[in-house]
Amino acid sequence: MTAASGPVFSLREIPFSHRGSWFAFSPVVAEKTYAQDVHLVSHQTGMHPILRLVPTADTVVTATPHQLTWSGDDGRIDLAYETADTVRLRGSGLGLRLLAADPVLTPFSGPYFYQDPVDGSSVFTVYQTGRRYRVSLLSGRAEPIGAQALGTAERGLDLPGDEPWEIAVEEYETARAPYASEVPFDQVVKAARAEFDAFTAAVAPWRSDRTPAAELAAYVLWSATVRPAGFLTRPAVLMSKHWMDKVWSWDHCFNSIALADGLPDLAWDQFQVVFDHQDAAGALPDSVTHSEILYNFVKPPIHGWALRRLRPLADDDLAGTYRLLERWTRFWLDARRAHGRELPHYQHGNDSGWDNATTFDPERLVETADLAAFLVLQMRELARLATEVGTPEAAGDWSQAADRMRDALLAELWDGARFVARGAHSGRTWSSSSLLDLMPIVLGEELPAPIREALATRIERHLTAFGLATEAPTSPHYQDDGYWRGPIWAPSTVLIEDGLRRAGCVGLADEISARFRALCEKSGFAENFDARTGEGLRDRAYTWTASAYLILAAEHERRRL
Structure with a gap:
C-alpha cells in the first residue's frame, strides 16, 4: 500500500x-x-x-x-x-x-x-x-x-x-x-x-503506477543495509532484518545487480563483501554476518553470470577482480572434481543453494547440470577479463576450459530428453522433478536449439499462476511450504528468465517476469511463496526478493520504452 x-x-x-x-x-x-x-x-x-x-x-x-x-x-x-x-x-x-x-x-x-x-x-x-x-x-x-x-x-x-x-x-x-x-x-x-527518497530515486528512477511495489522494494533494501561492523567490513545489505540476518554467498549477487545502475559504489560493495573472506583454497564462505563466518558449505558459482551484468563496476580494478574470480573458479576445478572427471560436484544440497531440492534425494555428493552451466559462464567471463587485463594466453585457456565443460555437460548429463544428475561416488544417474535440473537454460545461446526447446517446454510445466514452482506441482514430492520442494523463489526466477531470454524464448521469459512481478505486488517480498496460492512464506522481508522485483521491473520498463 x-x-x-x-x-x-x-x-x-x-x-x-x-x-x-x-x-x-x-x-x-x-x-x-x-x-x-x-x-x-x-x-x-x-x-x-x-x-x-x-x-x-x-x-x-x-x-x-x-x-x-x-x-x-x-x-x-x-x-x-x-x-x-x-x-x-x-x-x-x-x-x-x-x-x-x-x-x-x-x-x-x-x-x-x-x-x-x-x-x-x-x-x-x-x-x-x-x-x-x-x-x-x-x-x-x-x-x-x-x-x-x-x-x-x-x-x-x-x-x-x-x-x-x-x-x-x-x-x-x-x-x-x-x-x-x-x-x-x-x-x-x-x-x-x-534520505529514503534519494535512495529510491537512484535505484528505481523508472518507477510509476505500472510498478506499484517499487518503492517498498527499495525500502526493503535501504532498511536492511548496515554500516561496516564486525566481519562485514563494508556497507552490506543483509538478507533481512528479521531472522535471516546474514549475507549468503549467492544472495548478494542479486542485491548488487539491483543497485548497480543507481548506486554503483554500494552495488560493488555487495559483490565484493563475501570475497573479503575468500579462503586459502579460493572458496567463498557460505555466509557472513556481524560475528560469524561459516565455511562448512559454499554456494553456487553464479558470480561470473552476475559479473556479466556488473562489468562496468569492475573497471577500477580489473586485475584484482580477475584474481578473485579465478581463485573461486579454481576451487571448483581443483577441489570439487573427482579423479578423472571433467564435471564438478556439490557435496550437499546446501552447496547448490537449493538445500533440500529433490535432485539430492538419492545421494548427497552429486554432479549436477546447473553447476557445470554456471562454471561455463564463469570461465567465459574469466576469458573476457583475461583479454582486458592483457593476458591473451590465459584468455585462450579459459575459453578452451569452458568448451570442455560445456561439451562434457552435454555428452555426460544430457540423456536425449533431459538433464540428469550423477553420483560423484557411485557414477549412477537419475532425474528429478526439480526446477534445478532445468537451470542449464542459463547457458542461453550456447545450448543447441533442440535442448533449448526441450528445457523451455519443461520449464513451462513448472509455471503456476504466480510463477515458477521449484518442484513440479504434479510431483509426489511437491510441498506447498517445502522450501526448495515447491515454493517460488526469486533467484531461480531471475536466472531462468535471463537464460530463456538469451535462448530466444522471449515469450516465456516475459510471462515468467510478469507473473513474478505481480506476485510481489500482491504478496510482498517474502523469502519464498506458495506456488499454488501466492502466499508469502518464511521470512517476509527478504532483500533478494525485493532486488528480483527491481531487476525484472527495470528491465521490463526499458523494453517497454
Missing part, C-alpha cells in the same frame, strides 16, 4: 529501520515468533530483542519508511531515526513503558539497567549484543523501573502520558558524550524521508 508519504507496511512483515542501522523495530523477535508489542531488535552478534515498547493504552501501529506511529483515542507516539544508531521518540496524550525485553538477568544473559550519574540518562547494557542502549529524556518526565535490580524484576522506564514527552535512544559500545541535538523532531522525520 502506498500513501502520499510513501509506502505503508505491516511490521509483522517488514521491520522499521534505517540505512546503516544494526537495529530495527518489529514484533518479530525470533524465527516465526511474533510478540504482542513492538521491540527494538538488534542484529549485532545475532538477532536479539532488546527493548519492549508498550504504550499505556490501546493503539494502532502505522509504519512508513521514515516514521513509525502508535495512534490511540487520546494521543499518539512517533518514532524516527535521527542517525543510524539513534532514534527519537515523542508522545502526546499517550504514555510509553520502555522495558527490557528479557526479564531474566544473570552474569551471562539479559540486560542490566541503571541511571547514569554523569548525565542522568537511563542505560540498558546487554550481554547478548555487548552494547549499551541509552535513553536520554529531552522533555517531559520519566520514572525508572527496577534500576540496578537483579534476577527477574521488571526493568525499564515509564513515560507518563499526562504531559508531552520526548526521548532519544542510542546504541553504542562503552561510552559517548551526553546526547545533545538542536534538531526538532519534525526535522528528523523530514531528513529521514529525504
